[in-house]
Amino acid sequence: MQKKGSEPDFEEPWHMSDAVLNVEDKRFHVHKATLSMWSPVFEKMFTAGYPEKNNDEVSLPGKKASEIKEMLLVIYPTSKAVTEENCYYLLSLAKEYHMEQLTERCEQYLSQREKTPFQAIDFLVIAHSYKMSELERQCVEIAKHMSLSELRKHEKYSKIEPEVGRHLVERRTEMLEMKVNGLEQKGNSMRKEIKDACESAIKDLAKSIYNKKYPDRARHSILPSGSNYLKVVEEAARESGEINVILNLHQRLRKVYELQHI
Numbered sequence: 001m002q003k004k005g006s007e008p009d010f011e012e013p014w015h016m017s018d019a020v021l022n023v024e025d026k027r028f029h030v031h032k033a034t035l036s037m038w039s040p041v042f043e044k045m046f047t048a049g050y051p052e053k054n055n056d057e058v059s060l061p062g063k064k065a066s067e068i069k070e071m072l073l074v075i076y077p078t079s080k081a082v083t084e085e086n087c088y089y090l091l092s093l094a095k096e097y098h099m100e101q102l103t104e105r106c107e108q109y110l111s112q113r114e115k116t117p118f119q120a121i122d123f124l125v126i127a128h129s130y131k132m133s134e135l136e137r138q139c140v141e142i143a144k145h146m147s148l149s150e151l152r153k154h155e156k157y158s159k160i161e162p163e164v165g166r167h168l169v170e171r172r173t174e175m176l177e178m179k180v181n182g183l184e185q186k187g188n189s190m191r192k193e194i195k196d197a198c199e200s201a202i203k204d205l206a207k208s209i210y211n212k213k214y215p216d217r218a219r220h221s222i223l224p225s226g227s228n229y230l231k232v233v234e235e236a237a238r239e240s241g242e243i244n245v246i247l248n249l250h251q252r253l254r255k256v257y258e259l260q261h262i
Helices: 032-038 040-047 065-075 087-096 100-112 117-129 133-143 148-153 162-213 215-220 229-237 241-257
Strands: 019-023 026-030 057-059
Touching: 019 065, 026 032, 026 065, 032 040, 032 065, 040 057, 065 087, 065 100, 087 100, 100 117, 100 133, 117 133, 117 148, 117 162, 133 162, 162 215, 162 229, 162 241, 229 241
Parallel strands: 019 057
Antiparallel strands: 019 026
Protein backbone atom coordinates (compact mmCIF):
# COMPACT_ATOMS: atom_id res chain seq x y z
CA MET A 1 0.00 0.00 0.00
CA GLN A 2 1.29 3.42 -0.95
CA LYS A 3 2.50 5.37 2.10
CA LYS A 4 0.72 8.68 2.61
CA GLY A 5 2.99 11.64 1.83
CA SER A 6 5.54 9.66 -0.18
CA GLU A 7 6.05 10.01 -3.93
CA PRO A 8 3.41 7.84 -5.63
CA ASP A 9 4.37 4.95 -7.87
CA PHE A 10 0.72 4.39 -8.93
CA GLU A 11 1.23 0.60 -8.97
CA GLU A 12 -1.23 -0.06 -6.12
CA PRO A 13 -4.40 1.62 -4.86
CA TRP A 14 -3.47 4.61 -2.73
CA HIS A 15 -5.12 7.47 -0.84
CA MET A 16 -8.66 7.08 -2.21
CA SER A 17 -7.60 6.41 -5.82
CA ASP A 18 -10.71 5.60 -7.84
CA ALA A 19 -9.57 4.77 -11.38
CA VAL A 20 -6.95 2.75 -13.24
CA LEU A 21 -5.09 3.59 -16.42
CA ASN A 22 -4.04 0.53 -18.42
CA VAL A 23 -0.94 1.31 -20.48
CA GLU A 24 1.02 -1.48 -22.13
CA ASP A 25 1.40 -4.05 -19.34
CA LYS A 26 1.14 -1.50 -16.52
CA ARG A 27 -1.80 -0.47 -14.33
CA PHE A 28 -1.67 3.04 -12.85
CA HIS A 29 -4.00 3.77 -9.93
CA VAL A 30 -5.11 7.39 -10.21
CA HIS A 31 -7.78 9.85 -9.09
CA LYS A 32 -10.53 10.87 -11.47
CA ALA A 33 -10.76 14.32 -9.91
CA THR A 34 -7.05 15.01 -10.37
CA LEU A 35 -6.96 13.94 -14.01
CA SER A 36 -10.21 15.78 -14.71
CA MET A 37 -8.80 19.03 -13.29
CA TRP A 38 -5.82 18.82 -15.62
CA SER A 39 -7.52 17.43 -18.72
CA PRO A 40 -10.97 17.99 -20.21
CA VAL A 41 -10.37 14.85 -22.29
CA PHE A 42 -10.04 12.69 -19.17
CA GLU A 43 -12.99 14.53 -17.64
CA LYS A 44 -15.18 13.48 -20.58
CA MET A 45 -13.88 9.93 -20.31
CA PHE A 46 -15.04 9.79 -16.70
CA THR A 47 -18.32 11.72 -17.04
CA ALA A 48 -20.07 11.46 -20.43
CA GLY A 49 -19.92 10.22 -23.99
CA TYR A 50 -17.20 7.61 -23.52
CA PRO A 51 -17.44 3.87 -22.78
CA GLU A 52 -15.19 4.57 -19.79
CA LYS A 53 -17.95 6.61 -18.11
CA ASN A 54 -19.22 3.63 -16.11
CA ASN A 55 -15.86 1.92 -15.90
CA ASP A 56 -13.15 2.61 -13.38
CA GLU A 57 -10.51 1.37 -15.82
CA VAL A 58 -9.34 3.30 -18.88
CA SER A 59 -7.07 1.84 -21.56
CA LEU A 60 -4.63 4.10 -23.40
CA PRO A 61 -3.53 2.14 -26.47
CA GLY A 62 -0.43 3.31 -28.33
CA LYS A 63 1.02 5.08 -25.29
CA LYS A 64 4.24 4.25 -23.45
CA ALA A 65 3.85 3.33 -19.82
CA SER A 66 7.05 5.15 -18.84
CA GLU A 67 5.81 8.39 -20.41
CA ILE A 68 2.35 8.19 -18.86
CA LYS A 69 3.90 7.59 -15.43
CA GLU A 70 6.18 10.60 -15.95
CA MET A 71 3.16 12.70 -16.86
CA LEU A 72 1.36 11.57 -13.69
CA LEU A 73 4.39 12.40 -11.53
CA VAL A 74 4.48 15.91 -13.00
CA ILE A 75 0.78 16.72 -12.62
CA TYR A 76 0.37 15.19 -9.15
CA PRO A 77 1.63 17.28 -6.19
CA THR A 78 5.11 15.78 -6.15
CA SER A 79 8.57 17.31 -6.58
CA LYS A 80 8.86 15.95 -10.12
CA ALA A 81 9.97 18.69 -12.51
CA VAL A 82 9.83 19.18 -16.25
CA THR A 83 13.26 18.31 -17.64
CA GLU A 84 15.05 17.96 -20.96
CA GLU A 85 14.36 14.23 -20.85
CA ASN A 86 10.59 14.42 -20.37
CA CYS A 87 9.58 17.83 -21.76
CA TYR A 88 8.94 16.90 -25.38
CA TYR A 89 6.78 13.84 -24.88
CA LEU A 90 4.94 15.67 -22.09
CA LEU A 91 4.10 18.37 -24.63
CA SER A 92 2.74 15.72 -26.97
CA LEU A 93 0.59 14.18 -24.22
CA ALA A 94 -0.55 17.63 -23.07
CA LYS A 95 -1.66 18.45 -26.60
CA GLU A 96 -3.58 15.20 -27.02
CA TYR A 97 -5.35 15.44 -23.66
CA HIS A 98 -5.79 19.26 -23.76
CA MET A 99 -3.74 19.79 -20.61
CA GLU A 100 -3.05 23.52 -20.79
CA GLN A 101 -1.36 23.75 -17.39
CA LEU A 102 1.10 21.02 -18.33
CA THR A 103 1.87 22.85 -21.56
CA GLU A 104 2.49 26.01 -19.52
CA ARG A 105 4.93 24.17 -17.25
CA CYS A 106 6.80 22.85 -20.27
CA GLU A 107 6.83 26.35 -21.74
CA GLN A 108 8.27 27.77 -18.52
CA TYR A 109 11.06 25.20 -18.61
CA LEU A 110 11.90 25.86 -22.26
CA SER A 111 11.76 29.63 -21.79
CA GLN A 112 14.40 29.43 -19.05
CA ARG A 113 16.87 27.61 -21.27
CA GLU A 114 19.68 29.63 -22.79
CA LYS A 115 19.48 29.75 -26.57
CA THR A 116 21.69 30.91 -29.40
CA PRO A 117 19.92 32.47 -32.41
CA PHE A 118 20.47 29.19 -34.29
CA GLN A 119 18.95 27.12 -31.45
CA ALA A 120 16.07 29.56 -31.14
CA ILE A 121 14.76 28.41 -34.54
CA ASP A 122 14.35 24.86 -33.22
CA PHE A 123 12.38 26.13 -30.23
CA LEU A 124 10.43 28.54 -32.43
CA VAL A 125 9.03 25.65 -34.46
CA ILE A 126 8.18 23.74 -31.27
CA ALA A 127 6.58 26.81 -29.68
CA HIS A 128 4.27 27.36 -32.65
CA SER A 129 3.35 23.67 -32.86
CA TYR A 130 2.18 23.63 -29.26
CA LYS A 131 0.81 27.21 -29.17
CA MET A 132 3.31 28.46 -26.61
CA SER A 133 3.04 32.17 -27.37
CA GLU A 134 5.54 33.48 -24.79
CA LEU A 135 8.22 31.03 -25.90
CA GLU A 136 7.49 31.92 -29.52
CA ARG A 137 7.90 35.63 -28.78
CA GLN A 138 11.17 34.98 -26.92
CA CYS A 139 12.57 32.88 -29.77
CA VAL A 140 11.68 35.52 -32.37
CA GLU A 141 13.57 38.14 -30.33
CA ILE A 142 16.64 35.88 -30.23
CA ALA A 143 16.44 34.59 -33.82
CA LYS A 144 16.05 38.08 -35.32
CA HIS A 145 19.84 38.43 -35.04
CA MET A 146 20.32 35.79 -37.77
CA SER A 147 20.91 36.87 -41.36
CA LEU A 148 18.68 35.53 -44.12
CA SER A 149 21.49 33.34 -45.45
CA GLU A 150 22.03 31.85 -41.98
CA LEU A 151 18.32 31.25 -41.58
CA ARG A 152 18.07 29.43 -44.90
CA LYS A 153 20.85 27.04 -43.86
CA HIS A 154 18.87 25.91 -40.81
CA GLU A 155 17.36 22.43 -41.14
CA LYS A 156 14.06 23.69 -39.69
CA TYR A 157 13.80 26.63 -42.12
CA SER A 158 11.12 24.91 -44.24
CA LYS A 159 9.08 24.13 -41.11
CA ILE A 160 8.67 27.77 -40.08
CA GLU A 161 5.02 28.71 -40.59
CA PRO A 162 4.42 31.74 -42.87
CA GLU A 163 2.89 33.85 -40.11
CA VAL A 164 5.83 33.11 -37.81
CA GLY A 165 8.29 33.82 -40.60
CA ARG A 166 6.57 37.15 -41.31
CA HIS A 167 6.80 38.13 -37.65
CA LEU A 168 10.48 37.18 -37.59
CA VAL A 169 11.19 39.26 -40.70
CA GLU A 170 9.30 42.23 -39.25
CA ARG A 171 11.29 42.13 -36.00
CA ARG A 172 14.61 41.80 -37.86
CA THR A 173 13.67 44.70 -40.14
CA GLU A 174 12.78 46.85 -37.14
CA MET A 175 16.09 45.95 -35.50
CA LEU A 176 18.07 46.83 -38.64
CA GLU A 177 16.16 50.09 -39.04
CA MET A 178 17.07 51.05 -35.48
CA LYS A 179 20.72 50.27 -36.19
CA VAL A 180 20.66 52.32 -39.39
CA ASN A 181 18.99 55.23 -37.61
CA GLY A 182 21.60 55.00 -34.88
CA LEU A 183 24.41 55.08 -37.42
CA GLU A 184 22.79 58.04 -39.20
CA GLN A 185 22.51 59.97 -35.94
CA LYS A 186 26.11 59.15 -35.11
CA GLY A 187 27.19 60.22 -38.60
CA ASN A 188 25.27 63.49 -38.33
CA SER A 189 26.84 64.15 -34.94
CA MET A 190 30.33 63.48 -36.31
CA ARG A 191 29.71 65.71 -39.34
CA LYS A 192 28.61 68.54 -37.04
CA GLU A 193 31.73 68.12 -34.91
CA ILE A 194 33.92 68.24 -38.02
CA LYS A 195 32.07 71.29 -39.33
CA ASP A 196 32.37 73.16 -36.03
CA ALA A 197 36.06 72.28 -35.74
CA CYS A 198 36.79 73.36 -39.34
CA GLU A 199 34.91 76.65 -39.04
CA SER A 200 36.66 77.42 -35.75
CA ALA A 201 40.07 76.61 -37.25
CA ILE A 202 39.44 78.77 -40.33
CA LYS A 203 38.25 81.60 -38.11
CA ASP A 204 41.38 81.40 -35.92
CA LEU A 205 43.63 81.17 -38.99
CA ALA A 206 41.94 84.17 -40.59
CA LYS A 207 42.46 86.21 -37.42
CA SER A 208 46.13 85.22 -37.33
CA ILE A 209 46.59 86.20 -41.00
CA TYR A 210 44.81 89.51 -40.44
CA ASN A 211 46.89 90.37 -37.37
CA LYS A 212 50.12 89.62 -39.24
CA LYS A 213 48.99 91.71 -42.18
CA TYR A 214 47.90 94.61 -39.95
CA PRO A 215 50.17 94.42 -36.85
CA ASP A 216 49.14 97.87 -35.66
CA ARG A 217 45.61 96.53 -35.22
CA ALA A 218 46.70 93.28 -33.56
CA ARG A 219 45.66 94.42 -30.11
CA HIS A 220 42.05 94.37 -31.25
CA SER A 221 42.38 90.69 -32.31
CA ILE A 222 39.26 90.91 -34.42
CA LEU A 223 38.49 91.28 -38.10
CA PRO A 224 36.31 94.10 -39.33
CA SER A 225 32.59 93.40 -38.93
CA GLY A 226 31.15 91.29 -41.74
CA SER A 227 34.52 89.85 -42.82
CA ASN A 228 34.51 86.50 -44.65
CA TYR A 229 37.01 84.33 -42.76
CA LEU A 230 37.31 81.77 -45.55
CA LYS A 231 37.95 84.48 -48.14
CA VAL A 232 40.81 85.87 -46.03
CA VAL A 233 42.39 82.40 -45.89
CA GLU A 234 41.88 81.80 -49.63
CA GLU A 235 43.64 85.08 -50.46
CA ALA A 236 46.54 84.22 -48.16
CA ALA A 237 46.80 80.72 -49.70
CA ARG A 238 47.77 82.25 -53.04
CA GLU A 239 50.99 83.47 -51.47
CA SER A 240 51.67 80.75 -48.86
CA GLY A 241 52.17 77.05 -49.61
CA GLU A 242 51.56 76.12 -45.97
CA ILE A 243 48.25 77.95 -45.85
CA ASN A 244 47.33 76.40 -49.20
CA VAL A 245 47.83 72.90 -47.72
CA ILE A 246 45.58 73.82 -44.80
CA LEU A 247 42.95 75.19 -47.20
CA ASN A 248 43.00 71.99 -49.29
CA LEU A 249 42.52 69.90 -46.15
CA HIS A 250 39.59 72.12 -45.14
CA GLN A 251 37.99 71.67 -48.55
CA ARG A 252 38.23 67.88 -48.24
CA LEU A 253 36.73 67.92 -44.77
CA ARG A 254 34.00 70.24 -46.00
CA LYS A 255 32.90 67.58 -48.49
CA VAL A 256 32.51 65.21 -45.55
CA TYR A 257 30.38 67.41 -43.30
CA GLU A 258 28.29 68.74 -46.19
CA LEU A 259 27.56 65.19 -47.37
CA GLN A 260 23.79 64.81 -47.70
CA HIS A 261 21.89 61.72 -46.60
CA ILE A 262 20.74 59.66 -49.57
